[in-house]
Amino acid sequence: MNALFKALNDEVRRDILTLLKSSDLSAGEIADHFAIGRPTISHHLDLLRQAELVTSEKKGQYIYYSINTSVLDEVLKWIYTLGEEKDHKYIRPKGLHIKTTKK
Amino acid sequence: MNALFKALNDEVRRDILTLLKSSDLSAGEIADHFAIGRPTISHHLDLLRQAELVTSEKKGQYIYYSINTSVLDEVLKWIYTLGEEKDHKYIRPKGLHIKTTKK
């Protein structure tokens, strides 16, 4: 939970996740989208990996990163329970597909 | 969005929110739940207020804090859109009441 919120508490890292939602990318391809150095991107990717928000796989010379949104269920659940007892009912943004059955 | 994630990126502040979900509390009552100094709690409350996660109202000598979960809709929406295009369907934790209609 801590690692998760820590990972999300950075604009660059959130943007990386947004990038990865469309397709898997190599570290270099990710870095190309930002005006900061590659070692810094590497560090951000490391934090995302620690939070299990991304996975990485080496393919030859490249390392490809993929997003893993399943760990965000925990965050969602925490937010839900917060709103629960205060009579705030969260809205479901239209066009999204939320599974209501058990996992 | 930035202030929101920043506010959530701290165990103490998340615990304060959890406390406030049951009932409004004065700054002192909140501080009594933690082993850290009152100035520190005051600072945490300030960050929560900046993120609009809490509101405060002065009543005589005391300042009462209330949780405001509505701003978390933005976070929820962001998380939803992340999962959307990766075929991850978020589960709804059982026992929770999520309004599926428009607000």
Place this chain on the structure above:
DNA sequence: AATTTATTTCGATATTTGTCGAAATATAGA
């Protein structure tokens, strides 16, 4: 008016964090 109580603001400090350039590691291709 003086004192007590509740809370915040201030100034200082130690830790964490984001960033960089240089060096290290590893794979690919000549």
Place this chain on the structure above:
DNA sequence: TCTATATTTCGACAAATATCGAAATAAATT
């Protein structure tokens, strides 16, 4: 094997953050 490319690790540094005690502010009580 040598060189080029991709990525990470390392060491350093500046900025941000969590924390504290002391002082300031404000309301309540005597």
